[in-house]
Amino acid sequence: MTANADRNAVDQNQDAALIERIRGGxxxxxxxxxxxxxxxxxxxxxxxxGERKEAEDVLQEVMLVIWNKSGDYDPxxxxxxxxxxxxxxxxxxxxxxxxxxxLRLIEEAASLAEDSDATAYPSANEIVYGRERAELLRDAMxxxxxxxxxxxxxxxxxxxxxxxIAVRLQQPLGTIKARIRRGMLRLREQLxxxx
Amino acid sequence: xxxxxxQEQAAAYALGALDEEQTGAFELSLRADQELRALVRELRSxxxxxxxxxxxLEPPAAAxxxxxxxxxxxxxxxxxKPAAPESxxxxxASTAGSRPVSAPVSEPVRSPAGVHSGVPxxxxxxxxxxxxxxxxxxxxxLWQGAGLRSQLIAQANRINELTTSAELxxxxxxDLRQAVAKLRASxxxxxxxxxxxxxxxxxxxxxxxxxxxxxxRQDGVFIVRNLKPLQGDKDYQLWIIDPKYPSPVDxxxxxxxxxxxxxxxxxxxxxxxxxxxxxxxxEQKGGAAVPNxxxxxxxxx
Numbered sequence: 267m268t269a270n271a272d273r274n275a276v277d278q279n280q281d282a283a284l285i286e287r288i289r290g291g292x293x294x295x296x297x298x299x300x301x302x303x304x305x306x307x308x309x310x311x312x313x314x315x316g317e318r319k320e321a322e323d324v325l326q327e328v329m330l331v332i333w334n335k336s337g338d339y340d341p342x343x344x345x346x347x348x349x350x351x352x353x354x355x356x357x358x359x360x361x362x363x364x365x366x367x368x369l370r371l372i373e374e375a376a377s378l379a380e381d382s383d384a385t386a387y388p389s390a391n392e393i394v395y396g397r398e399r400a401e402l403l404r405d406a407m408x409x410x411x412x413x414x415x416x417x418x419x420x421x422x423x424x425x426x427x428x429x430x431i432a433v434r435l436q437q438p439l440g441t442i443k444a445r446i447r448r449g450m451l452r453l454r455e456q457l458x459x460x461x
Numbered sequence: 462x463x464x465x466x467x468q469e470q471a472a473a474y475a476l477g478a479l480d481e482e483q484t485g486a487f488e489l490s491l492r493a494d495q496e497l498r499a500l501v502r503e504l505r506s507x508x509x510x511x512x513x514x515x516x517x518l519e520p521p522a523a524a525x526x527x528x529x530x531x532x533x534x535x536x537x538x539x540x541x542k543p544a545a546p547e548s549x550x551x552x553x554a555s556t557a558g559s560r561p562v563s564a565p566v567s568e569p570v571r572s573p574a575g576v577h578s579g580v581p582x583x584x585x586x587x588x589x590x591x592x593x594x595x596x597x598x599x600x601x602x603l604w605q606g607a608g609l610r611s612q613l614i615a616q617a618n619r620i621n622e623l624t625t626s627a628e629l630x631x632x633x634x635x636d637l638r639q640a641v642a643k644l645r646a647s648x649x650x651x652x653x654x655x656x657x658x659x660x661x662x663x664x665x666x667x668x669x670x671x672x673x674x675x676x677x678r679q680d681g682v683f684i685v686r687n688l689k690p691l692q693g694d695k696d697y698q699l700w701i702i703d704p705k706y707p708s709p710v711d712x713x714x715x716x717x718x719x720x721x722x723x724x725x726x727x728x729x730x731x732x733x734x735x736x737x738x739x740x741x742x743x744e745q746k747g748g749a750a751v752p753n754x755x756x757x758x759x760x761x762x
Contacts, residue, residue: 291536293532293533293536297529300528304519304520304524305518305520306512306513308518308524309513309515309516309517309518310512310513310515312515312518313512313515313516318518321518321520322520322521322524325524326524326527326528326531330528330531333532333535334535342498342502343491343498343501343502343505344501344502344505344506344509345502345505345509347509348505348506348508349505351508351509351512352477352505352508354512355477356477400513403510403513403514404514406510407510407514418476419511421473421476421477421478422477422508422511422512423515426478427479427480428473431478443469443473444469446469446472446473446476446478447465447468447469447472449472450472450475450504450507451468451472453507453510454503454506454507457506457507457510
């Protein structure tokens with residue numbers, strides 16, 4: 267855990283230096299960012315959209331946001347990578363909302379959330395952060411109660427609001443809010459220094 | 462202390478699950494509460510970890526090139542535009558029409574200053590001529606400066622092109638690795654041994670090769686890219702490392718084309734039980750019975 271925390275601190279310092287250089291219009295810094303995070307962002311976009319071609323377009327859009335609007339990033343509210351992930355997820359969801367097959371993808375996302383074996387594939391975390399840290403993250407997700415994990419994954423990957431999730435899972439809104447809160451806080455606790 | 466309601470909102474905010482109105486209201490609270498900001502920061506990292514549980518995918522190489530082309534275009538648009546260089550012979554002509562020179566030229570005609578001041582007219586021209594000469598010299602420097610700027614910009618563009626080419630090579634290598642990973646994962650290829658060979662030469666980091674070995678048929682295909690062509694008295698030799706044998710098994714010699722690429726079908730000189738690893742060495746023409754391990758250029762499993 268200490269090694270993870272140390273490595274994480276190094277990663278964050280490197281990212282802080284990187285974003286400064288990108289803000290200065292340094293092409294090499296941008297390439298370094300792309301090489302480090304493109305797999306993660308592409309994987310997230312593909313997971314949300316369920317296909318690669320559109321995920322490629324989202325990646326392009328997100329990378330241009332990083333290049334042209336890095337001033338929008340507020341380090342007080344998260345790391346550079348978590349900001350990039352949020353931008354990616356939102357852009358992918360914008361496209362998803364424009365498509366009629368959203369419902370089917372939501373069904374697939376729900377199945378993934380219900381299927382504990384779905385974590386058997388290599389994850390984007392493994393590419394970006396290495397196997398050790400990826401396993402820690404994966405284990406933390408697996409240990410989460412299924413109802414909490416499902417509510418969290420539906421919120422993040424399908425863009426459903428808490429009210430929509432409540433309707434879909436036929437649970438009171440308060441229950442869904444509590445599941446998301448408990449799940450997120452539990453993950454924060456379990457991941458600890460790995461974050 | 463953050464109460465449960467705010468924790469719920471923070472969790473939903475980090476996940477992007479609040480609607481626009483709720484987001485606006487929560488962000489107002491965020492501005493005023495440092496503890497809440499710290500919580501959101503941590504929860505956003507949780508979200509990032511969650512995002513990373515998505516199945517790993519590599520974007521295609523073309524995506525990076527498309528993006529870099531866009532970035533380069535933006536950089537070129539932002540770069541200071543060089544003054545349109547004029548030929549040195551045309552510079553004096555255009556200078557004659559500009560204000561500092563034209564004013565003195567017309568002045569003596571309308572108002573012969575030499576007469577009023579008592580200075581001979583021909584002497585009045587000297588300072589103007591000097592000024593004109595200085596202006597010409599300045600323009601010449603300006604023209605040279607513009608030329609140098611153009612050269613610098615051209616060089617910068619060339620560097621960007623070369624960088625893009627290097628990126629393409631790296632991206633191709635990443636694509637190849639991904640293709641191999643997919644092939645390995647495919648059940649259809651259960652009888653095949655697919656190996657990715659990396660360069661052992663610091664000077665040739667872009668060299669990469671793939672060996673596909675069919676154990677049932679006892680033959681394989683070897684594909685290599687960016688390997689330096691050899692002189693006529695040398696051959697590259699492929700070896701299969703099978704734990705059944707005390708030394709690597711000869712799998713034939715090959716040459717690469719001028720670009721360093723080749724695709725060769727190969728067979729081993731001995732029956733292979735398990736092709737655990739592959740290696741390539743540089744040997745004398747025709748190959749060797751045992752590998753010269755000091756001249757090993759590629760290896761992988």
